[in-house]
Amino acid sequence: MLLIHCPYCEETLPELEFAYAGEAHIARPADPSALSDEEWRDFLFIRTNARGPHFERWRHIHGCAQFFNAVRDTVSDRFLMTYKAGAPRPDLSPKEDAE
Amino acid sequence: MSRYRIAGRGRVDHGAPISFTFDGKTYPGLRGDTVASALLANGVHLMGRSFKYHRPRGAVTAGSEEPNALIGTSRGPGRFEPNTRATVQELRKGLVTESQNKWPRLSFDIGAINDRAYMLFSAGFYYKTFMWPKSFWDKVYEPFIRSAAGLGKSPTEADPDRYAARYLHTDLLIVGGGAAGIAAALVAAKSGARVVLVDENPELGGALLSDPGVTVEGQPAWAWLDASLAELRAHGVRLMTRTTAIGYYHQNFVGLCERLTDHLDTPPANAPRERMWRVRADQVVLAQGALEKPLVFDGNDRPGVMLAGAAQTYLNRYGVRVGDNPAVLTSHDSAWYAAFDLADAGSRIAAIIDTRSEIRADLLDAARQRGIRVLQGHTATGTKGRLRIASVRVNPLRGGTVGAGREIACDALLMSGGWTPSLHLFSHTKGSLAWDADSNTFLPDRKTEACQIAGAGRGLWGYAPVLADGVAAGLAAVAALSRSAGARQFAVANDRPGSGVSHTELPTDRSPGKAKAFVDFQNDVTAKDLRLAVREGMRSIEHVKRYTTNGMATDQGKMSNINGLMIAADALAKAPPQVGLTTFRPPYTPTSFGAFAGYLRGQTFQLTRKTPIDPWAEAQGAVFEPVAQWRRAWYFPKPGEDMHAAVARECLATRASVGIFDASTLGKIEVAGPDAVEFMNRMYTNPWTKLAPGRCRYGLLLGEDGFIRDDGVIGRLANDLFHVTTTTGGAARVLNMMEDYLQTEWPDLNVWLTSTTEQWATVALNGPNALAVLKPLVEGLDWDDFPHMSVAECTVAGLPARLFRLSFTGEVGFEVNVPARHGLALWTALMDAGKPHDICPYGTETMHVLRAEKGYIIVGQDTDGTVTPQDAGLDWAIGKAKPDFVGKRSLSRPDIVAGGRKQLVGLLTEDGSRLEEGAQIVLDPNQPLPMKMVGHVTSSYDSASLGHPIAMAVIEGGHDRMGEVVHVPMPDGVKRARITSTVFYDPSGDRLKA
Incomplete structure (x- = not known):
């Protein structure tokens, strides 16, 4: 069972308190009617399916009930970091350079 | 004796x-x-x-x-x-x-x-023997396989025992209570850290229990053990025996299964049989020791053939000699000590047969002193004896050739092919292994968790190095905990160091094709099977494993994996690491279902939600059905009534006079705030801006993909306050979806969402006399301004209420919401008031029939996640003038506007029979198999009010097929059914206006 850090509660808590909520940083278009069918299809269905760090959403559903973002490595199943909803996508590249 | x-x-x-x-x-x-x-x-x-x-x-x-x-x-x-x-x-x-x-x-x-x-x-x-003919599978092959092959018989009764579960948080968990684990615990205990030491055996001590002649710190092994365990207890170390670490999961989460009563003569009443511990440890030390490998030769499975280490354990722990004249067959020094112990205990050792030609001088001396015959550089090529070994055939090995064989009589054969570090838990963590060519075994390499591996579990042998390694692991764990502890040294005398060599099958002078040289004893896999698998094209150990079933038995290849790998690698002419090792998975040993289930069984498997009116329904003898996590009254049978009769009576009584229904399970969400109406406009398909306070409207919720997710009547209580109802099963999903949009897409909207499902008890009154029953109980309501689809706050029977005028039956209807604590009082007040009108309580089945007669859909029954509002005939609920709402863009996607989509229609059978829900629909019953299915029946009921059954279905292009006949293949023949409107009863809606 994973331990997940809630960026709102600022506590690291068991996975049981959380629910997965899909890939992160896929904002709903401001004016969906302006999108072509292909663009709308991509928004609805096309996802990264990353091998490695994956930006994804979680909800502290049995806690503060907030949605937040996380970076999880899909190979090791480890959380690299979590951050509040609305915060920009963290840049992981400097870290990779350092390795 | x-x-x-x-x-x-x-x-x-x-x-x-x-x-x-x-x-x-x-x-x-x-x-x-x-x-x-x-x-x-x-x-x-x-x-x-x-x-x-x-x-x-x-x-x-x-x-x-x-x-x-x-x-x-x-x-x-x-x-x-x-x-x-x-x-x-x-x-x-x-x-x-x-x-x-x-x-x-x-x-x-x-x-x-x-x-x-x-x-x-x-x-x-x-795959070969049981291939054809296909008809033999059910009748011949499967019964044969099931009866001939197999383990024990499954019990047929429910398990009457109780099983417990606990969480445990600790600084350091040490798995394995042998020399290394105890040494690690002794060091760590002094650091002040919380330490837990677990072992699967009834006693701590591991191999020391089988080696009482070893001296540690000047004391005999068992005395040192007693002193050490006393020291651990004094330091507050939690010692757990009969406790198996079954799995090692993410972030040092370890599952322990503790067996509590199987060893007791009389278990205490109600004591749990097993307890599952879910442990989170900052640091873990794996000190699981090593497992002895068998040697692979013809007849190595005869009763009396056992591992030398096992014989040593039977002698020293249980005082049992496994034979009067055992022979020893080994490629490792450790078996020599077993022979010496047995010889000293009075057994006559028939011979020590070692595959190696060079043997340590001290071992040879010790054998000579005991008069034991030693055969160096020998192989074993067979055994004899029907139900117990009687002799072993041995042959000298000279320069790679096998010499002439001879029989050595024996009543037991103690074998040792060396030792395999027990790396199961380490493998659970996806820690990588490295092949050690010297010891022909895998050793732990890269770690993924905060753990140390100590002792024989990482290939060490002999008590002195193992104890020192335990100390090192304990110190490393303590340092990782940012604590400190002093190092310790354990002087060991009479140690039993050892090394050995590994083999594939032992060399033989006989035809290897006829040898029954077992690698996996439990699944009866021989060396020959493994080589055949390679000849037939299996290249990866994973394929060899599945083809031969090597390592797939309940022991998970604890003894067979390395021997199997060595043989497969030899057959492939590759180095073992190129062939690979199969993955160990939890649990380490077979674990009872009860231990996994713990408390989650029977009544405590899942909570049962009950409404405030549930006790009344139970007292009336209602039959209940589960809906989501609720139990709901299904129907209220009178004496002698079956379900069919009860539902027919409830339906007729409601349409004739008045029915009362507990709708408390409906999901309820309060949407409040200055931007509430904007939020509702964006979430639901319907327009809300012009809905006046005091009025309500049917709301339809789509996913962003345009498919129906939920529905319910929504009342506007004030400009900034909506009372949303959802389906019973959808309440949590809808709130989650609303919160998602509010928190992440539209955080600028000033709206508050509150689940009020359990705060309100909801009672529905329906029927031509519903108003007559209700009206005298209501105060504070202007009836002149309370038409169909209205909502108001008032009192009902003196209770504070939110009163909705709406209908899910096609009759005049009301839903009275009162605070949950008043639910039962409201219900009884309405029952009393309804007596003169023969008020009839009805359950969910009647609710379903009444709504189906009117063509009202149930989301999740008449829709399945691929149904759009157009498909369901609900275009009217879409606010087409709104610029946007969740799912709007998808309603113009090419495959949503394309023809031929399945659309919701009514179905009436020509012979008046009732269709099965889920039955498939075809256009031409005479087409060849497989037929093209164009839809299925979603709802089907006997309608007492109409006098015939009714059904709803989704059918390709159904809205354009009104009046056409389709065919529904049923077990008793193909039914002809005519496509109709979904509104079967009172199509003009006159009864609502009454």
């Missing part, structure tokens, strides 16, 4: 005899015995029959890795357990055990004919 039991020897209690039965015969044993040690003390080696060939088998180990000695144990009705390891099950008074997989009896088993027909059961025989 039997001549195999040595008085006063071992850790068993010689003053506490216990008797038990095995296959109906009573045997004496001692407190502290396992079933295996007690049987061996009685000279019984034959304990089971093998899985495939029904070959006679005896215990080959003395621990949880045992592949052969699987027995059924029983403690009365419902407490039969198959496949228990005789080497683990402790004796208790009156224990009843039986052997498995034999008929008519263990010593004479008809199934042993398979042994002669072994050519039929070679590698991949499942």
Whole structure:
């Protein structure tokens, strides 16, 4: 069972308190009617399916009930970091350079 | 006392005899015995029959890795357990055990004919022998396989025992209570850290229990053990025995299964049988030791052939000599010590046969002193004896050739092919392994978790290096905990160092094709099977494993994996790491379902939500059905009524006068705030801006993909306050979806969402007399301004209420919401008020019939996640003038506007029969198979009001097929049904206006 850090509660808590909520940083278009069918299809269905760090959403559903973002490595199943909803996508590249 | 039991020897209690039965015969044993040690003390080696060939088998180990000695144990009705390891099950008074997989009896088993027909059961025989004809599968092959092959019989009764579960948080968890684990604990305990030491055995000590002659810190091993455990207890270390670490999961989460009562003569009443511990540890030390490998040669599975380390354990822990004149066959030094211990205990060692030509001088001296014949550089090429080994055939090895064989008589054969570090838990963490060419084994390499591996578990041998390694692991764990502790050194005398070599099959002068040289004892896989698998094209060890079933038995290849790999690699002419190792998965040893289930069974498997009116329904004898987590009254049968009669009566009574229904389970969400109306406009398809306070509207919720997710009537109580209702099962999903959009897409909206499902009790009144029943109880309401689809706050029967005027039946209807604590009072007040009108309580089934008669959909029944508003005939609920709402863009996607989508229609059978919900629909019943299915029946009921059954269905292009006849293949023939409107009853809606 994973331990997940809630960026709102600022506590690291068991996975049981959380629910997965899909890939992160896929904002709903401001004016969906302006999108072509292909663009709308991509928004609805096309996802990264990353091998490695994956930006994804979680909800502290049995806690503060907030949605937040996380970076999880899909190979090791480890959380690299979590951050509040609305915060920009963290840049992981400097870290990779350092390795 | 039997001549195999040595008085006063071992850790068993010689003053506490216990008797038990095995296959109906009573045997004496001692407190502290396992079933295996007690049987061996009685000279019984034959304990089971093998899985495939029904070959006679005896215990080959003395621990949880045992592949052969699987027995059924029983403690009365419902407490039969198959496949228990005789080497683990402790004796208790009156224990009843039986052997498995034999008929008519263990010593004479008809199934042993398979042994002669072994050519039929070679590698991949499942795929070869049982291929065709197809018709034989059900009738011939499967029954044959099921009866002939197999482990013990599953119990048929429910398990009456209780199982417990606990969480445990600790600084350091040490798995394995042998020398390394105890040394690590001794160091760590002084750091002030919380330390837990677990071991699967009844006693801590590990191999030291089998090596009492070793001296540690000047004390005999067992005295040192007692002192060390006392020291650990004094430091508050939690010592857990009979506790198996079954799995090692993310972030140092370890599952422990503690066996609490199986060893007790009389378990305390209501005591749990097992307890599952879910442990989160900052640091873990794995000190699981090593497992001894068998040698692979013809006849290596005969009863009496066992691992040398097991024989040493039976002697030193249980005081049991496994034979009068055992022979020893080994490629590792450790078996020599077993031979010496047995010789010193009075057995006559027939010979020590070592495959190596060079042997340590001190071992040769010790053998010579005891007069033991030593055969260096020899191989074993066969064994004899029907139900017990009588002799072993040995041949000299000279320069790669096998010399002439000779027989050596023996009544047991103690073998050792070296030791494999037990890396199962480490593998659970996806820690990588590195092949060590010197020891021909895998050792732990890159770690993924905060753990240390110590002792024989990482390939060390001998007590001095193992104790030192335990100290090092303990110190490393303590340092990682940012604590400190002093180092310790444990002086060891009479140590038993050792090394050895590894083999594939032992060399033989006989045809290897005829040898039954077993690699996996439990699944009856021989070396020949593995080589055949490679010849037939298997290249990866994962394929070899599945083709031969090597390592797939309940022992998970604890003994067979490395031997199997060595042989497969040899056949492939590759180095073992290029062939790979199969993955170990939890649990480490077979674990009962009860331990996993814990408290989550029966009434406590899942909570049952009950409405405030539930006690009334129960007292009335209602029949309940589960809906989501709720239990809801399904129907209220009167004496003599079946469901059909009760539902028909409830439907007619409601349409004729008035029915009352507990709708409390409806999901309720309060949407409040200055931007509430904007939020509702964006979430729901309908327009909300112009809905005046005091009015309500049917709301339809889509996913962003345009498919229907939920629906419900929504009332506007004030400009900034909406009372949203959802389906019973959808309440949590809808709130989650609303919160998602509010928090992440539109955080600028000033809106608050509150689940009020359980705060309100909801009672629905429907029927031509609903108003007459309700009206006298209502105060504070202007009835002149309360038309259909209105909502108001008022009092009903003196209770504060939110009153909705709406209908899910097509009759005049109301839903009265009162605070949940008043729900029962409201219900009884309405029942009293309804008496003059023969008010009729009805359940969910009648609710379904009444709504279906009007064509009202149930989301999740008439829709399935692929139904759009157009498909369901709900275009009218879409606010087409709104610029946007969730799912709007998808309603113009190409495949949503394309023709031929399945659309919701009514169906009436021509012969007046009722269709099955889920039945498939075809246009032409005479088309060849497989027919093209154009839809299915979603709802189907007998309608008492109409006098015939009705159905709803989704059918391709259904809205354009009104009046057409479709065909529904049913078990009793193909039904013709005509497509109709979904509104069957009162299509003009006059009754609502009454």
